[in-house]
Amino acid sequence: MQRRPPPPEDTPGGSGSALHGRGTPENPANRFEPIHVEAEPPDETGDPVVGPATRFFRDTSRTILAENESPDVGFRFSLNPYRGCEHGCAYCYARPTHEYLGLSAGLDFESRIMIKERAPDLLRQTLLAASWEPEVISLSGNTDCYQPVERRLRLTRRCLEVLADFRNPVGVVTKSALVARDIDVLTTLAHHDAIHVMVSVTTLDRTLAQRLEPRAATPERRLAAIAQLADAGIPVAVLVAPIIPGLNDAEIPRILERAREAGARSASWVLLRLPPPLDGLFTSWIERHYPERAARVLNRIRECRGGRLSDSRFGARMRGEGPYADQLAGLFSVAARRADLHQPLPPLSTAHFRRPAQAGEQLRLC
Secondary structure, eight states: OOOOOOOOTTOOTTOSSOOBTOSOSOOOOOTTOSOOOOOOOOOOSSSOOBOOOOEEEEOOOSOOEEEOOOTTSSOSEEEOSEESOTTOOTTOTTGGGGGGGTSOTTHHHHHEEEEOTTHHHHHHHHHHSTTOOOOOEEEOSSSOTTSTTHHHHOHHHHHHHHHHHHTOOEEEEESOGGGGGGHHHHHHHHTTTOEEEEEEOOOSOHHHHHHHSTTSOOHHHHHHHHHHHHHTTOOEEEEEEEEOTTTTGGGHHHHHHHHHHHTOOEEEEEEOOOOTTHHHHHHHHHHHHOTTTHHHHHHHHHHHTTTSSOOOOTTTTTTOOSHHHHHHHHHHHHHHHHTTOOSOOOOOOOTTOOOOOOTTOOOOOO
């Protein structure tokens, strides 16, 4: 097991001030570690507080597909080339997974990124195995497969190339405009009914987006990516996620309208999820950036979560329950119909799956 990297000297763990380019300045104690290192806060000089540089570590996993057991999502297998995410979204439900690495769900999650360098090779080995029955793979089910380092490492692109070789269907979910870079590979998959892309658009308010998703693409760039994908004939949907009651819920109709104008064919949504310790991190974030709205936002979340900030029950965790959750569902349904985004994307197909001939093998005539 890898030991936890030492905290950088400039990390203000627990500081209430914002860090430029980071979703949170906090590094709460890991629930599974008996020792927590707290860095000294920065000197109060009045200068802007600068967060730590991102550091990357090799992930030596020997398998690449994670099997999902939740009935709330529409896939069995997911592929995540990266663990942790530099986008730094304040609401990211994947933050608690960093605690299993001996790290923090706070600043560590967005500045200590694990890289699965062997992901494309491991994926090829998996699909070549006689035991593999072709089915949809989600890329990715946890952290964003198109986070900033992908521009340089191209692990997601190489995984898509493997999937295109095998014609194995894949669903991509991202909030990055970088997905448009891979239109050539995505088009190949589309020829075999083997690709869906969902672009997450949380808000059209650039200021809110910058605070909420500090290193993700701007809303306009995401809409531009939808347009590029649609123009190339790639089935693309908009994902309004997460919906944060009292913060971005009023934007639902306009987001769907703009996504439809860009070329999206379908739409979906997810209610904000705040598993521990994300509940504390998000509470600090909303109180820091929107103190006048904090009580209202948190109370509305509790209305949808049975009086709590989190509800992990299958069937309830993605959409919530209660009158306000029903209002959100109704608003989204009406807005989706008005924008003609209420139908699902065309189904993905495994009919064209094949195992390409390996070096030294004789090609078989089809």
